Amino acid sequence: MSSTTNSAKGSSAILWTGRVLSGVVVLFFLMDAGMKLADVEPVREAQQQLGWPLALDRVIGLIELLCLALYLVPRTAILGAVLMTGLLGGAIASHLRLLDPLFTQTLFGAYIGVLVWGGLWLRDKPLRALFPLRGRSVG
Secondary structure, eight states, X not given: OOHHHHHHHHHHHHHHHXXXXXXXXXXXXXXXXXXXXXXXXXXXXXXXXXXXXXXXXXXXXXXXXXXXXXXHSGGGHHHHHHHHHHHHHHHHHHHHHTTOOIIIIITHHHHXXXXXXXXXXXXXXXXXXXXXXXXXXXX
16 A cells, blocks of 8 residues: 555544544534523523623523634634633633632533644644644644
């Protein structure tokens, strides 16, 4: 098998891995925004525990959907990822302020952030060129 064929298979695997990671992000944000827009009781309870006014539930849900829409469009995906990172950073700060458990609740936003950027990095070749891994090259 030629190195060109191996490279094409490697690039395809990288692209699909990025799509799967981004798909997890999309499902998470759709679920989270949908629950905020539906104004379900567990969301109201969580918002109260975090100290956020209940009136902001739907606003935050709409902001999440806007960030997600930007993330899904290739031309605006990096802007969407940056805005999602800010949103997730706010969630981390809210949990940190309450001294919530570090590795489960507080850092959950960081885990989602890794998926946001990891998925985008794997599916966007110019982004990989801008932020290359050291050592062995990836696709």
